[in-house]
Amino acid sequence: MHKRKIGMISFAHLHAVSYLEALVRRDDVELVGIADENRERVEPFIRKYQLPYYADYRELLAGDVEAVIISSENANHAEMTIEAAKHKKHVLCEKPLGVSREQMRQMIEACQAGGVQLMTSFPNRYIPMIVEAKRAIERGEIGEVIAVKATNKGEMIGGWFNDRSLSGGGSLMDHTVHVMDLLNWIFQSQAVEVYAQADSLFHGIDMDDAAMVHVKFANGVIAALDASWSRKHAAPYKRDLTMTFIGTEGVISMDYFAQVNEIYSETTGHAEWSYWGDNKDEMLIDDWIQCLKEDRPVSITGEDGYNSTVIALAAYESIRLNKPVRL
Structure with missing residues (x-):
């Protein structure tokens, strides 16, 4: 072999x-x-x-x-x-x-x-509940999707993440690209307008650690995302990923980190969550290696990476201009 x-x-x-x-x-x-x-x-x-x-x-x-x-x-x-x-x-x-x-x-x-x-x-594409939500939307189970509410919050890591010359931006850059890739993939529709607000609210750093990003897609869907470094060290888990798809005939709500056991330990002094769900990073590696072995196109291309990141870049432009930006 x-x-x-x-x-x-x-x-x-x-x-x-x-x-x-x-x-x-x-x-x-x-x-x-x-x-x-x-x-x-x-x-x-x-x-x-x-x-x-x-x-x-x-x-x-x-x-x-x-x-x-x-x-x-x-x-x-x-x-x-x-x-x-x-x-x-x-x-x-x-x-x-x-x-x-x-x-x-x-x-x-x-x-x-x-x-x-x-x-x-973008390992989030491999999360089974997201894959099933995409299929349900494609089957029309909640009618026509008109809006999405999402959160992708995390703990501030620090280090080079707080250096704009190395990271390209703060929490908005860090978290927006993940969710926007999912929405690009699920709707197969281009983002056409972005409006965002961001500030340093939690850590006193010279970098955005709180951001709200609103995106309008060509198919009419409006998405709102909380992309922040608002998770404190005492939180039971250091990040989240939630998405609510609001359709004309129903709603799909998902919480990736609901797949946890709760741990209460005197050693740590606070509650912790032990994640037991599917390993999305492993699934991404499995798919990548299989694509290379079979000499077939990779599932998440450079163009996909570009299409999600330009939304984050447009969000920063919107903040600078204090108005919506067309893509």
Whole structure:
């Protein structure tokens, strides 16, 4: 059996750990190394899994690796993806795909020119309740959808996420792209207008940690999203994902993190939730590897990453102008 040779570039983003764990469980993958300029960040995984380490990601790309997962700071996605494409390596890139329209177009075009696939990391597409909600909407079970109310809130991670030059934005950038990708996918309709408000309300940082984003789609659907870093450390879980689809004939409500056990421990001093639901990161990796093995188009393309991120960028433009922005 041919094992796919996979490399990992940067562990700046937290998803890298769960992707690594998904890869090492597979018998059809050979993990050929981890590249990260910050060795301390990846040292535990290098030791645990006895993996080669590269201080310069270009040295990893120069080898026989077939595909790479890029989980670097957002501002570095473009450079690393373009370099991977030059080396004829397939790419799974963390979200947001890039921090500007120009960067993202360059990434997409470089992968096309290199004859390699570019997949954007949107694991929420694999959540079974979201898949079933999409099917129910397509079957017309709630009539015509007219509005969506969504929340994607999290705890402030800090570090490079709070550095606009590396992240491209605060909580609005961090959380908007996930939900907008889901809505783009579910409705297969382009966003045509964006209006947003954002501020620093929770942490006293020079970065948006609270945002409300309103989007109008070409099919007439209006979506409202709370994209904030409003979860406190004492919260039982550090993030949420809820969506309510309001139709002419009914409503679908979903809460991804309802799949939890409640734990009350004197050790921690506060309530905790232990998630027991499906592993969306593992399902994304499974699908990506299968696409590479079968040489078929990836399920979540670079164009998908572009289409969700331009909504977040338009939201920042709306905030700057204090008015709705047309796409």
